[in-house]
Amino acid sequence: MQMKEFKIKWGMVIDIDKCTGCGACMVGCQVENNIAPMTKSDPYNYVQALTKPRDDASNKLRTLTWMNVYELSNNKPFPEHETAYLPRPCMQCGNPACVPVCPVVATDKNEEGGIVSQIYPRCIGCRYCMAACPYHARYFNWWDPLWPEGMDKGLSPAVSVRPRGVVEKCNFCHSRYLDAKNKARMDGEDPMNLPDGAYNTACAEICPTKAITFGDLNNPEHKVHELAKSPNAFRLLEKLGLHPQVYYMSEREWVRKQGDNYNADGGGHH
Amino acid sequence: MSVARRTFIQLGAGATVGILFTPTVWKALDDVSIWTQNWPWIPKLKYGATEAKPTVSKMCESGCAVKVRTVAGEAFGTMGNEDNPLSGGGICPLCANGVQVKNSPTRIKAPMLDGQEISWEKAKEVVTEQLEAAGSKVAFISGDQTGTVNEVFSALLADKGSDAFYVMPGDMQAADKAWTGMMGGTGQIGYDLEGADLVLLAGADALESWGPTVANLKSFAANESGKFLFAGPMQTKTASVTSKWIPVPAEGMAAFTLGIAYYVLQAGKTVDTADFGQFKAMVMGDYSPAKVEAATGVKAERMAALAKDLLTASNPVVVPAGPVAAHGAAFALNLLLGGAMKALPEFGKAVSGAMSRSEMLKADVLEGVNTDLLFVYEANPAYALPEKVKAGFTVAFDCIQTETTASANLVLPTLHPYERFDDLASPYGVADATYSMGAPVCKPSVNAACAATFVLGLADLGFETFEEVLGAKAEAMGADMDSLTGGEAFVVEGETPRAASLAANVLGKAAAPVKGTGAVGLVPYTLLNVGTANRATTPNAPCTISNNQLMGDHMVVMMGSTTAKQLGVSVGSKVKLSGGKGECEALVQIFEGVMPGVVAAPLGLGHTVGDEFSKGKGDNVYKILTVNSEAATGASSWAGSTVNVAKI
Numbered sequence: 001m002q003m004k005e006f007k008i009k010w011g012m013v014i015d016i017d018k019c020t021g022c023g024a025c026m027v028g029c030q031v032e033n034n035i036a037p038m039t040k041s042d043p044y045n046y047v048q049a050l051t052k053p054r055d056d057a058s059n060k061l062r063t064l065t066w067m068n069v070y071e072l073s074n075n076k077p078f079p080e081h082e083t084a085y086l087p088r089p090c091m092q093c094g095n096p097a098c099v100p101v102c103p104v105v106a107t108d109k110n111e112e113g114g115i116v117s118q119i120y121p122r123c124i125g126c127r128y129c130m131a132a133c134p135y136h137a138r139y140f141n142w143w144d145p146l147w148p149e150g151m152d153k154g155l156s157p158a159v160s161v162r163p164r165g166v167v168e169k170c171n172f173c174h175s176r177y178l179d180a181k182n183k184a185r186m187d188g189e190d191p192m193n194l195p196d197g198a199y200n201t202a203c204a205e206i207c208p209t210k211a212i213t214f215g216d217l218n219n220p221e222h223k224v225h226e227l228a229k230s231p232n233a234f235r236l237l238e239k240l241g242l243h244p245q246v247y248y249m250s251e252r253e254w255v256r257k258q259g260d261n262y263n264a265d266g267g268g269h270h
Numbered sequence: 271m272s273v274a275r276r277t278f279i280q281l282g283a284g285a286t287v288g289i290l291f292t293p294t295v296w297k298a299l300d301d302v303s304i305w306t307q308n309w310p311w312i313p314k315l316k317y318g319a320t321e322a323k324p325t326v327s328k329m330c331e332s333g334c335a336v337k338v339r340t341v342a343g344e345a346f347g348t349m350g351n352e353d354n355p356l357s358g359g360g361i362c363p364l365c366a367n368g369v370q371v372k373n374s375p376t377r378i379k380a381p382m383l384d385g386q387e388i389s390w391e392k393a394k395e396v397v398t399e400q401l402e403a404a405g406s407k408v409a410f411i412s413g414d415q416t417g418t419v420n421e422v423f424s425a426l427l428a429d430k431g432s433d434a435f436y437v438m439p440g441d442m443q444a445a446d447k448a449w450t451g452m453m454g455g456t457g458q459i460g461y462d463l464e465g466a467d468l469v470l471l472a473g474a475d476a477l478e479s480w481g482p483t484v485a486n487l488k489s490f491a492a493n494e495s496g497k498f499l500f501a502g503p504m505q506t507k508t509a510s511v512t513s514k515w516i517p518v519p520a521e522g523m524a525a526f527t528l529g530i531a532y533y534v535l536q537a538g539k540t541v542d543t544a545d546f547g548q549f550k551a552m553v554m555g556d557y558s559p560a561k562v563e564a565a566t567g568v569k570a571e572r573m574a575a576l577a578k579d580l581l582t583a584s585n586p587v588v589v590p591a592g593p594v595a596a597h598g599a600a601f602a603l604n605l606l607l608g609g610a611m612k613a614l615p616e617f618g619k620a621v622s623g624a625m626s627r628s629e630m631l632k633a634d635v636l637e638g639v640n641t642d643l644l645f646v647y648e649a650n651p652a653y654a655l656p657e658k659v660k661a662g663f664t665v666a667f668d669c670i671q672t673e674t675t676a677s678a679n680l681v682l683p684t685l686h687p688y689e690r691f692d693d694l695a696s697p698y699g700v701a702d703a704t705y706s707m708g709a710p711v712c713k714p715s716v717n718a719a720c721a722a723t724f725v726l727g728l729a730d731l732g733f734e735t736f737e738e739v740l741g742a743k744a745e746a747m748g749a750d751m752d753s754l755t756g757g758e759a760f761v762v763e764g765e766t767p768r769a770a771s772l773a774a775n776v777l778g779k780a781a782a783p784v785k786g787t788g789a790v791g792l793v794p795y796t797l798l799n800v801g802t803a804n805r806a807t808t809p810n811a812p813c814t815i816s817n818n819q820l821m822g823d824h825m826v827v828m829m830g831s832t833t834a835k836q837l838g839v840s841v842g843s844k845v846k847l848s849g850g851k852g853e854c855e856a857l858v859q860i861f862e863g864v865m866p867g868v869v870a871a872p873l874g875l876g877h878t879v880g881d882e883f884s885k886g887k888g889d890n891v892y893k894i895l896t897v898n899s900e901a902a903t904g905a906s907s908w909a910g911s912t913v914n915v916a917k918i
Binding site for chain 2: 017018019020021022023024026027028030031032034035037038039040041044056057058059060063064065069071073076077078079081082083084085144145146147148149150151152153154155156157160161163202205206207208209210211
C-alpha cells in the first residue's frame, strides 16, 4: 500500500531510560481527554438489582487508557533481573493497520501532521480497528462514561465525551494542535511551521523526567528530529511495516530487542 | 344504531389494516428502542477563557508546585509549574488528579459533630469547650510536612502549655533525629541530586516516593553525566532507571553504609569532629567488610567497588532512608566524602510561640499518643497507625472522608489546596531552601474553611487569618508575596553541612541489623499512584495501578521464585501474611527483583472509608508492620519487620 507522506509529521521520542512508570502521564491523559474514572455503580440505572455491575478499573480489559505504561522485564533470575517501563500512546502509524479495515471511514490518516483521526459520531463500534491494531492502542467504550456526582463539572473543555459503543484512542491531544495553530494565526505566524514546544501533548507536558519528547519529526528545528535518529532509537514491531510515528530510546540492548519481540526470529513484513 | 356482527368484523379488519399502514406504531416502537438506550445523563462541557493559575498542591507528602487549569473560572486540570524549581513542568500522579479530588463526592461538605451536621459557630463553641476542659492535655497530629499551618498549630499547643505536636512517621523525622539529635548538626539535610556526579540511593526510593519526588525526577533527568545507583531489598521503580541495583536488606542498610565508610576511612578521609577517632575505631573494628558481609549478605568486593566509585567521584552523595541509624551512617559517610549533601537554613517564623521544624519532628508518634483532646490535620492515623492513637475527644480536619474522620468526634472540612492559601517550605530532601506559596484559584464548592484560620480563632496568637500569617512569613524571609503567589519560588542556597559529632557511640550499636522472628522479611513500599499514608488513590489513578499491586479487589505481594519455592506458593496463590498485631490477605506474584527471603507489599491499599476507588481495594499493610525501638537511638522504626506467610 502506498504510504501517504506529510510535510509535517507529529511524533514522539520516548526515552525508556528516563521513565520510572509513575503513571502521571496516564492520569494527565485521562484528565485532558475527559476519560471518566471507572465506576461500578450507575446512579441512573434504576433496575440495578437486575443488571450486572459496571466494570471498575481493576478490569484492565475494560479500562480506557489511551496512554498505557507497560512493565518490561529482562526475564533473568535474581540478581541479574532488570525492569523498564514503556509508555504506549497511539503510534499514529505512517501506514496504519486500523484505517483500511474501518467500514465507515471513522478513522483516517489524511490531515497535515499525520495524526490518525477517530471520528466518534461516525464510529459504529464494530471494533475491526481494535483487532487490526498490533499495539492495542484502541479502546472500546463498554459503558457510558459516568463521573461520580459533582465531578462532571470539572470536565476539560477540549474534548467531547464519547458514549458507549464507540472506539476511541490517543490523538496526540489534537485539540491542542488546533489551539496552537489558532494562536499562530492570531500572532501572525505560520501555523504550518510551529516552533518546537508550541504544540505539546498532555502526557509529555506532565512527565516529571521529560522522558517523552514531542514534536515534528520532519522539522530539523524540533528536538525529536534528531532524537529519532539516535543509534539507541527504535520503534515497536518495526518489522510489521506500519511505520509508527512514536520512537523509543534505550541504552539497554534487551529493551531494544523487546521492541520487536513478536518477530524475534525474523520474518514478518519488510 | 345497532352494530351488526358483519359491521363489527369490517371495522376490526379495517382498524388492523389501518394500523399496519399508519407509521405511528412503528415510529413509537422505534422511539422506544432509541430512547431507552439513550444516555440517561448528557455530560456538558463548559466553554470560556482558559487559564493556568499557579498554586501549590498537597496531595502527595512533599507537595507539588502546580498550575491549575481553569475554564470560565472552573478548575478542570492540573499541570506542573515550569517556573518553580520543585516542578520544572512535571507533577506527581496524585497531584495530577487534584481537581477530581476537589470535586469528589467524598468531600466533607460541612462540620459534623458525632455524625450530625452543625454550623461553624457551633463547631467553634464545641472546640473551645473541649480546649478548656482538656487544659494542657491537648495534642496535634499533622499530615502536612511543609506548611506554615504547623506554626499555627504548634503555637496553639504552646498557648495551652503542651508540646505534644506529632508528625506522621517518615524519613524527614528520622533524618532530623540523626542530624540535629545525634550528630549535633544544624539545618535540614538536603541532597544536590542535580549537581552530584555519583548518587548512591541507600534505600531512598527517590524517583518514586521518597522526598520531593518530582524535584528528584527533574534533577535525575537534568543530571545527564551523573551516575545513579540504588541499594535496597527490592528493585523499585527507582531501580528501573538507575545504572545499578545493589540488593541490600532494609535492616542492613546502616551496616552496609558503614561497610563502605570502612574503605573511605582506609583511604584516609577525615572529618573534623571531636569523636572522629572513636568513630574510625568503631567502624574499623565492628563494621569491617567481612563482618558486614556476614551480617547483611552484601559482598565485601561490592562495598569496596562502591567506595572506590564514591572516592573517585568529585561530588558524590549518599541518600538514606529508613531508620535513624541508616540516616546517621549515611550522613557520616557524606561528611567523610565531602560531596553534595547540604544543610538548609530554616525560613524565619511567622508566628511567635511556634515550634521550629526540628522541634516539630521530635515527638515520636509510633510510641503512641494518649491525650484528652486531639487535633488531626489532614493525616490519617486511624489508617496508618492502627491502635497507636487514643484520645478522649478527636477533632479531625480534612477535606475528604478518611478512616480518621469517620472515627473522630468532630469533623471539620478544610478547603481543598486549590481553594485556600497554603505554602510549601523546603520539602525534605531538596538541595536548597525553597519556599513556594499558593493562593486560592477557585471558589470553595462546600461549606469548608481554612483550618489554620479556625485555630487562630481559638486563642490569641497574634493573627486573625492564615493569609495574614503567610504575609508575615513572606516578610520574615524577605520575599515578595505577590511574586510568591504568582508561582515563583523563593530560594536560599543550601550550605555545607557541619556536625558536632559523628555519634560514634550510638551508631556503633544502632547500625547492627536487627530482624524480627517471622519466616520472611517484609518490604513495604510506596507508589504514589496507589496512595500515601494520608491520601488514598485518586479517581483516575486506579487504572494506572498494575497487577503487581492489585488484582480485582485483592492486594498482590511480590517475591522472588526462590522465596516462593521456600514458602510453597506460586503465582496467584492466595496467602495470609501475619506480623505486628495484624493479618493481611494477598495474592502472590513472582518478581525476580525482590531479594530472596523477603516479600514486598504495597502500602496505601485496603481503605475501609472513602470513595469506591480506594474502599475495599486490597488490604492495609500498616496492620502487619512491627514497631521496633532502635537500639541506642531509642527511635521507633518499622525496619526489620517480618511476617509469616500461610497459604489459604
